[in-house]
Amino acid sequence: MKQGYKSNIKENKVYYITMTVVGWIDIFSRDVYREILVSSMRHCILEKGLNLYAYVIMTNHLHLIVNSNEPFDLSSTIRDLKKFTSKAIINQIIAGPESRREWMLKLFSGFALDSSRHKEYMFWLPGNHAIELYNSKFTWTKINYIHNNPVRAGFVRRQEDWRYSSISNYLDLESKIPEIVRISPLLNFNS
Numbered sequence: 279m280k281q282g283y284k285s286n287i288k289e290n291k292v293y294y295i296t297m298t299v300v301g302w303i304d305i306f307s308r309d310v311y312r313e314i315l316v317s318s319m320r321h322c323i324l325e326k327g328l329n330l331y332a333y334v335i336m337t338n339h340l341h342l343i344v345n346s347n348e349p350f351d352l353s354s355t356i357r358d359l360k361k362f363t364s365k366a367i368i369n370q371i372i373a374g375p376e377s378r379r380e381w382m383l384k385l386f387s388g389f390a391l392d393s394s395r396h397k398e399y400m401f402w403l404p405g406n407h408a409i410e411l412y413n414s415k416f417t418w419t420k421i422n423y424i425h426n427n428p429v430r431a432g433f434v435r436r437q438e439d440w441r442y443s444s445i446s447n448y449l450d451l452e453s454k455i456p457e458i459v460r461i462s463p464l465l466n467f468n469s
Contacts, residue, residue: 444458
C-alpha cells in the first residue's frame with residue numbers, strides 16, 4: 279500500500295478529483311451515506327472556501343471539479359472532507375441499521391492494518407487523482423464525463439434522473455447542493 283502520499287494540488291487552479299472508497303465497497307448505494315457526503319461538501323463550501331463546480335456521487339467513488347478561495351488550502355480542505363466523512367460514515371455504520379455492518383467493518387479494518395495512518399478503520403483510498411483543468415474544452419470534457427457517469431453505469435437512462443450529481447444545477451432543477459458554481463461554456467483559463 280502506498281504510504282506518505284504527497285498532493286500535487288497547486289493553489290488557484292481548478293481540479294478534477296476522484297475520491298474512491300477502499301476495496302471499491304458500494305457504500306454510497308444508500309442515501310444515508312450519500313447525505314453525509316453531501317452535508318460535508320456543503321460545509322466545505324460554506325465554511326472552508328471550497329468552490330464546487332461539478333460532482334457526482336457513485337456507489338463507491340465520487341468525482342469533483344473544485345478549487346478554493348484564499349486563504350483556504352484546497353489540499354487541506356479535501357483532506358478534512360475525507361477525514362470527517364470517513365469518521366461520520368463509520369459511526370453511522372456502527373450505530374445505524376446496516377445489514378452489511380460486520381462485512382464492511384471487517385473490510386475497513388483490514389485496510390487499516392496495511393496503513394500507518396489509520397488506527398482502526400480506513401475508508402478512503404489515499405490520494406485524490408487530481409488532474410488540473412487547463413482550458414475550457416478539457417473542463418467540459420470532465421463535466422460531461424461526471425454527468426454521464428450514472429448513465430454509463432446503467433443506474434439511470436437520463437443524466438437528470440441521478441439525484442446525486444450537479445447536472446441538476448446546470449439544468450436549473452432542484453439540487454442537493456445548491457451552492458454549485460456553474461462553469462460557463464466560455465470560461466477563459468488564460469487569465
